Amino acid sequence: MEDPLYSEVWADPALSPRDRSIATVAAVVALYRPEELPAQLRRAVDNGVTRAELGALITQIAFYAGFPAAISASAIAARTLPD
Template identity: 75%
Template sequence: MRIESPREAASHFTPELTALIEDPLYSERVWADPRLSPRDRSIATLGAIVALYRPDELRAQLHRAVDNGLTLEEISALITHTAFYGGFPAAISASVIAHEVLSPDHH
């Protein structure tokens, strides 16, 4: 079963916002910019989302990170590393969400 992303869910109420996110964020201007690989973008994005505690977006970006080649071990290390810069409470919450989203026993 496909889960609706936060962006898709928001589009029901704010379609204009979704359109603004699609272009430039997911157009050639940001996510497709060749200066960073999709994997590197996922690392940067997860770090920011963990530090800022954005749980809904974190769920979607965890899937994207795996699709972009990050392993569960790398995501775990990233969350641990981010704790020192973004705060332990945010990292602990991110760890719980990552476990829920990515662990085989939660699917």
């Protein structure tokens, strides 16, 4: 199988695509992967996560992963998902 991430992991019905996006954005922010964050933010919106929810998620992660990672994620989110 060439792409097990999307054909198996994301297709697993145990979590909805929306829930998977929330978990993925949280992990990408916490692990400070700024190059991956724009694509995951767009995917999250496509999967039904609102911009307000993403903002709250980034704030939540700040207390666990650190404020520098969250501040960077907020700036990336603002550029990626303008109002």
